[in-house]
Amino acid sequence: DQQVKQNSPSLSVQEGRISILNCDYTNSMFDYFLWYKKYPAEGPTFLISISSIKDKNEDGRFTVFLNKSAKHLSLHIVPSQPGDSAVYFCAASPNRDDKIIFGKGTRLHILP
Amino acid sequence: DAGVIQSPRHEVTEMGQEVTLRCKPISGHDYLFWYRQTMMRGLELLIYFNNNVPIDDSGMPEDRFSAKMPNASFSTLKIQPSEPRDSAVYFCASSLAGVGSASYNEQFFGPGTRLTVL
Numbered sequence: 742d743q744q745v746k747q748n749s750p751s752l753s754v755q756e757g758r759i760s761i762l763n764c765d766y767t768n769s770m771f772d773y774f775l776w777y778k779k780y781p782a783e784g785p786t787f788l789i790s791i792s793s794i795k796d797k798n799e800d801g802r803f804t805v806f807l808n809k810s811a812k813h814l815s816l817h818i819v820p821s822q823p824g825d826s827a828v829y830f831c832a833a834s835p836n837r838d839d840k841i842i843f844g845k846g847t848r849l850h851i852l853p
Numbered sequence: 854d855a856g857v858i859q860s861p862r863h864e865v866t867e868m869g870q871e872v873t874l875r876c877k878p879i880s881g882h883d884y885l886f887w888y889r890q891t892m893m894r895g896l897e898l899l900i901y902f903n904n905n906v907p908i909d910d911s912g913m914p915e916d917r918f919s920a921k922m923p924n925a926s927f928s929t930l931k932i933q934p935s936e937p938r939d940s941a942v943y944f945c946a947s948s949l950a951g952v953g954s955a956s957y958n959e960q961f962f963g964p965g966t967r968l969t970v971l
Contacts, residue, residue: 775959784857784944784962785896830896840909841960845895 747844760818764831771833857963878947
């Protein structure tokens with residue numbers, strides 16, 4: 742029973758364009774959401790987070806949007822750069838101080 | 854800071870053997886997590902500790918798995934006996950709670966141990 746779903750295993754985007762990674766969740770108790778980025782042979786690294794009291798959080802080229810009614814969040818990367826090629830994990834938690842549930846990840850390829 | 858350190862980076866063993874994975878968290882972090890990543894199940898939380906005390910081990914798959922944290926700078930994950938289905942990448946992560954806007958959900962991961970059980 743997957744509580745956090747990333748339905749696209751992979752995504753290819755042209756360099757300079759916008760990358761949009763999507764995530765859906767089923768547990769209405771989730772209140773805090775995160776994105777992690779992972780390069781091969783490395784551990785995941787924290788990228789950006791959002792609390793349910795917000796619908797948008799921005800950090801440089803990265804913006805996370807949250808639609809609680811649809812139980813959906815997305816990560817926008819603008820403009821996409823070659824170094825953004827990685828696996829992106831969506832994660833969710835009932836609050837900021839509880840264990841988090843990860844999705845299976847989306848592999849992003851930035852094309853030259 | 855060297856970050857979270859895991860050893861070994863790769864482990865190949867035969868079914869039935871005992872396997873011990875090691876982790877050194879970032880100094881000063883008071884939460885430590887063990888995860889397992891497989892193609893089928895993605896990244897799963899196995900167990901986590903707060904101040905060296907196990908808080909939630911509901912993700913530990915079977916009694917063959919055990920984890921300890923004897924002090925703030927060291928933790929082990931042991932599998933005895935190991936089975937081929939235990940083959941996966943095992944990650945250790947640590948975090949610091951309650952400092953400014955930090956949350957223990959913003960975890961710092963080690964590079965992982967790739968375990969292959971033949």
